[in-house]
Amino acid sequence: MMRAGLVLDDCLVRRGGFSLTIDCLVPPDCTVALVGPNGAGKSTLVEMLAGLLPLAQGRVTLAGRVLAGAGVRVAPQARGLGVVFQGLALFPGLSAVENVAYGLRARGMRRGPARAEAQRWLERFGIGGLAERRPGELSGGQAQRVALARAMIVRPPLLLLDEPMSALDVEARGAARSLLRGWLAAAPGVKLLVTHDLEDAVAVADRMVVLAAGRLVAEGTVAELLAAPPAFLAAMSRPRGPT
Amino acid sequence: MGGGKDGSGEGVLEAGFGDRSGGAGSGDRLGGAGSGDRLESALREGRAGGAHGVLAALGGVGVVFFLLPLVGLVSRATPAGLWRQLGSEVVGAAMWLSLEVSVIALGLCLVIGFPLAYLLARVEFPGRALVRGLVSLPMVLPPVVGGIALLSAFGRRGVLGEALAEVGVVLPFTTAGAVLAVTFVSMPFLVMTLEAALVGVDPRLEQAAATLGASRWRILRTVTLPAIRPALAAGLALCWARGLGEFGATITFAGNLEGRTQTMPLAVYDALQTDPEAAIALGLVLLAVSLTLLTALRGQIGRR
Numbered sequence: 001m002m003r004a005g006l007v008l009d010d011c012l013v014r015r016g017g018f019s020l021t022i023d024c025l026v027p028p029d030c031t032v033a034l035v036g037p038n039g040a041g042k043s044t045l046v047e048m049l050a051g052l053l054p055l056a057q058g059r060v061t062l063a064g065r066v067l068a069g070a071g072v073r074v075a076p077q078a079r080g081l082g083v084v085f086q087g088l089a090l091f092p093g094l095s096a097v098e099n100v101a102y103g104l105r106a107r108g109m110r111r112g113p114a115r116a117e118a119q120r121w122l123e124r125f126g127i128g129g130l131a132e133r134r135p136g137e138l139s140g141g142q143a144q145r146v147a148l149a150r151a152m153i154v155r156p157p158l159l160l161l162d163e164p165m166s167a168l169d170v171e172a173r174g175a176a177r178s179l180l181r182g183w184l185a186a187a188p189g190v191k192l193l194v195t196h197d198l199e200d201a202v203a204v205a206d207r208m209v210v211l212a213a214g215r216l217v218a219e220g221t222v223a224e225l226l227a228a229p230p231a232f233l234a235a236m237s238r239p240r241g242p243t
Numbered sequence: 244m245g246g247g248k249d250g251s252g253e254g255v256l257e258a259g260f261g262d263r264s265g266g267a268g269s270g271d272r273l274g275g276a277g278s279g280d281r282l283e284s285a286l287r288e289g290r291a292g293g294a295h296g297v298l299a300a301l302g303g304v305g306v307v308f309f310l311l312p313l314v315g316l317v318s319r320a321t322p323a324g325l326w327r328q329l330g331s332e333v334v335g336a337a338m339w340l341s342l343e344v345s346v347i348a349l350g351l352c353l354v355i356g357f358p359l360a361y362l363l364a365r366v367e368f369p370g371r372a373l374v375r376g377l378v379s380l381p382m383v384l385p386p387v388v389g390g391i392a393l394l395s396a397f398g399r400r401g402v403l404g405e406a407l408a409e410v411g412v413v414l415p416f417t418t419a420g421a422v423l424a425v426t427f428v429s430m431p432f433l434v435m436t437l438e439a440a441l442v443g444v445d446p447r448l449e450q451a452a453a454t455l456g457a458s459r460w461r462i463l464r465t466v467t468l469p470a471i472r473p474a475l476a477a478g479l480a481l482c483w484a485r486g487l488g489e490f491g492a493t494i495t496f497a498g499n500l501e502g503r504t505q506t507m508p509l510a511v512y513d514a515l516q517t518d519p520e521a522a523i524a525l526g527l528v529l530l531a532v533s534l535t536l537l538t539a540l541r542g543q544i545g546r547r
Contacts, residue, residue, distance in 0.1 A: 050450070051453075052450050075453075076454045077453055077456050077458065085447055089451040091448060091451075092448075092470075093470075094465075102452070106455050106456040106457040106461055107456055150455070154455065
């Protein structure tokens with residue numbers, strides 16, 4: 001932990017009546033799973049990191065650069081992050097390759113080179129043949145890959161993935177997990193994977209941050225947390241019953 | 244009503260009246276905006292087999308209700324009379340003036356109305372509900388009252404009239420005044436349609452574009468506008484159609500001056516005093532233009 005990764009210094013985020021407090025440090029170049037039940041504050045944290053929600057107190061630093069805090073609030077446009085939104089939020093009127101090229105075009109790259117680069121990313125994710133399809137013509141797994149390529153093409157120092165697996169059916173999830181692990185491991189920067197599924201976290205991430213009711217409950221490597229699971233994790237790993 | 248595309252007024256009318264059977268379909272579409280949607284979806288689910296006949300019967304009544312007045316107009320017109328009217332100088336001037344005034348007004352509505360709709364839809368500011376009411380006021384105000392209100396604002400002795408006159412701007416009883424009257428009356432149709440559409444745009448899409456580095460302008464151009472395109476077409480169609488038929492506010496504020504403020508509806512009114520046959524012919528021309536416009540733009544909306 002010589003270099004700085006993502007540092008959340010005594011952060012407080014408010015959304016409506018809900019508030020999230022968190023203080024933690026994520027080492028660079030690792031994949032962190034953010035787990036917790038519904039309402040724990042996972043999406044609130046992601047939106048604050050993306051710059052879509054203000055930081056009420058504290059400070060967020062990414063690779064030494066202050067993103068929010070102490071009177072600073074870098075706009076979402078200027079953070080240079082990659083975000084895979086819950087529900088993916090692909091642009092419905094654009095083809096797959098245009099979706100992926102969007103971030104490069106927004107950075108001023110010309111159409112031709114941006115499309116060529118986007119095509120390479122689609123091929124890397126095994127969907128090079130679907131470049132001209134609209135999001136509505138893609139399966140859940142294909143759309144997920146397009147969303148991932150769209151977020152990763154800008155080589156973000158922080159990649160936020162909010163429940164990226166939710167579009168997949170159960171059979172597809174196993175294969176998707178190992179692919180996702182490989183793709184994320186190959187990318188530099190901090191990768192933050194939000195999931196309510198412990199199996200996703202264990203299969204994909206190096207570290208885990210556990211949230212519950214707006215607070216950090218536990219954090220550490222996946223192995224550490226599995227060895228001494230906090231009460232919430234133990235509850236999560238049991239088959240889910242009606243709540 | 245595919246015949247509406249051939250551009251000539253007469254052809255449009257023939258197409259409009261010729262297909263009585265085909266007319267029911269487009270009639271349903273025009274009227275199906277509100278509660279009809281629920282019925283329609285109920286039909287699609289097949290829960291209401293018998294309702295189909297009832298719907299068709301009631302929809303048919305609607306079509307006849309809209310069709311009969313048109314048939315009446317057409318039956319009173321003679322081709323020779325229509326031809327003579329089309330060639331007359333007064334009618335030509337009124338027609339061109341109508342197009343000029345309504346197009347300029349439409350441009351103004353878009354330039355002012357879009358930002359207004361955007362503010363109303365996206366920005367919470369004190370008094371927003373009041374502004375919303377204010378903007379839709381011209382829809383419920385009798386147009387003549389609107390004209391009086393415009394006079395008391397921009398007229399020679401109006402609130403702003405004197406100041407305007409000092410810098411050499413005179414609006415009442417000028418073409419610019421007619422444009423102002425049409426803009427006043429028709430802009431609410433565009434603003435309300437756009438506002439509803441802007442509220443309905445998925446904020447996630449705009450947020451996704453922002454995180455990808457897109458400027459506000461790029462987001463508007465590449466995400467927001469494509470999402471509201473059908474509503475934009477509908478709003479422009481309504482706005483233009485309302486402007487083309489504008490009568491009360493125009494005659495009150497801008498007067499009825501041939502070649503300067505006498506638009507088609509005013510020319511119809513004028514003709515009715517002296518030559519009812521000419522009024523019918525003029526009415527038919529106006530009708531043909533409006534029908535072509537609405538059919539073309541409504542067709543745009545159907546595609547999505």
